[in-house]
Amino acid sequence: MAEFSTPTTEQQFAENFAQLKPVMNRTEALYESSRCLFCFDAPCIKACPSGIDIPQFIRQINSGNDTGAARTIYEANYFGNACGKVCPTEVLCEGACVYNLQEVKPIEIGRLQSYATTKVIKSGEKLFGPGADNGKKVAVIGAGPAGISAACELRSLGYGVDVFEAKAQPSGLTVYGVAPYKITNEETLAEMAYLQAQFGYNVHFNSAISSREELAKLEDKYDAIFLGIGLGRTNELGLPGEDKINCTGAVEFISELRQHHHAVAVGRKVIVLGGGNTAMDAASESSRLGAENVILAYRRAKDEMGAYEFEYDLAKGVGVKGLFNVAPVEITGNGYVAGVKFIRTETKDGKVREIAGSEFVEDCDMVIKATGQAKQTEFLSLIPGLKLDSKGRIMANAHTGQTGNPKYFASGDAWNGGAEVVNAAAEAKLTARGIHAYLSK
Template identity: 40%
Template structure:
């Protein structure tokens, strides 16, 4: 964050450690065996299951719920993980309210869907608790693939390639694998170091060599990777942050950094937070930053978005979650300037409907207006600001695939990134074996 912890209005330890621990506990408590059985019994096991169609990874949802209902949660987990190897994290962070659960027959008929996400977590947690990996590697092929980025897309791609018998070198610029799952989501959605534990569990498949602290373009070039490997998959996500093009923007901090610092700390009482926080943006990052500011002890938190409620990329569920935690949602508010003399004091807005100008007190401003791909490797065709892909992630350069947030196309969701990494791996395997 730009603002110093010693700036008036910003302080650490606004709440006692016990309160912070409670505030950042699991957002949704896991189901126990009886609760899972009751929840599973609500499923109609539809033949033409709309929930399965709505899942970006095409998990056979009726099958895994039936397996839970018949007392076989580990079998249910394998059904899930065959399609989505990060099924445990997706069960925690997927916007199920706008995907599988939104189209659930019981949601349509009764307004209360089968709790697919919580059932998925129940099954995958049961299997992971045994510290056993449900898949085995195929015979070694002698092929070697470089996967850049150990986020959801890269992890899914690396696992599927390793399972097919290929050797994988997994590179990531940060100290730990996980990408968005490790550094970029609210701490109350993934507790007890789950992202790191899931990455370790995933790599039990074998055949994956992890190299952290290695950044494409700084430590290694795409040409080098192509020369030394049979194929390359790019899944490095979006490391750049869009600028806030207004006066005083240098007084604003970055919501992504704020969330990352919170996710990596061992002591929540050490994190500084303002008394009056303004988060600019309308997506999931904005919600996560705003809610966590409130949970850290900020007195007034405003999430300001330049359009109306229906245009927000954050789901209505997430909007309501923010409101329930005391975050003020401000719509049709375009930021004009951040005012202050060396430190933020207030933010000036214009109402996009009426043109009225107004100001909000703020000792902390966090921008959450989207991320961007920092450097597209030379030779790769772009689609907008992302890497252009066709089919299952093929780029304009032979032997190079891409997926996840850095590639043009699907929604910026963990589950979509997993699907793209998995599908690219299947295409890489088919291409190498045909060759």
């Protein structure tokens, strides 16, 4: 029996994908903010990649200055609302809360953050605006957390900013990749609209930049180019049968899910390959879409999974079963997926070794590969002077984001290899400052 029945209406979808961190009301925010100790040199600030002054904004909420709280948050992080919901707060700010050391529940920092920012977004009250026009222009490639954050910061410094986005909506993985129970599309897009209304950058949707000619045009027209391109499609596994119908990549599956909700079909028995956070998301989502059985297959042991513990707990909580120390060797079936042939593995001296003769087939009618995203190395090779490291990540100055080609700057997943929204938002702010320093010389 499935944990969830297959949602057929928007309302059923919303119930199956109920928000994990619903927005607080004023009473909740008052009670929760009252618990904050206002630590000196607070560990939560240090644990936040964007360095939000958390005790300050909580104190502002507590004293009834919600607008001031939102300003404190946005000053450090333009994705303040999204981060309150999608950040892995359990391992960041809330994980650092000193209450944990007394077995007291940590402050719900993420929800307080969303509370204050939601309020200001709904009111439309402008907290920031563009700086005085300095006559210079920057092109931003990618309207994800990195690109939009850079655009905001650059506008505040007086630059003209054009953002080029391949897809139809802004915020990148926030609207195309995060699990739907973490944030809704409406919430994500409302924050994007709120930022654009304040900073006034231009976004060109459905405008992929993919050729040398297009790049050359940008190089001509703009004083600097910011690369917030993120990562690409799900990595190919190179397995026989990978092209069968109903064998899909997690990134592609989640993107569909975010855009089409209950219209997305899921198998009755789904096998998710991978042990990272995206695998946990895809597994949870399959279950919430009504799959009867969801198996999470990982080639190493349970405690070697890259996913955060709370993410695995979340998947287990909706009926996902773990299958560990198994490596896929073939996707079986005749046209459609019918199963995955695995071989058992063991880990010795940190290395995974397959156990000969241990092959078996696990039946299923859908396979979701959550085995990492490919780097966009082909596109990046079109930029002269730009260097990639051995993992295909853009190499750039750690403080300024400047790449081997001085006109190009980078932040976000394409630079850090794949991290959280908050990392991209924080990096992009710094990189925008790097661009400013470079163009102010």
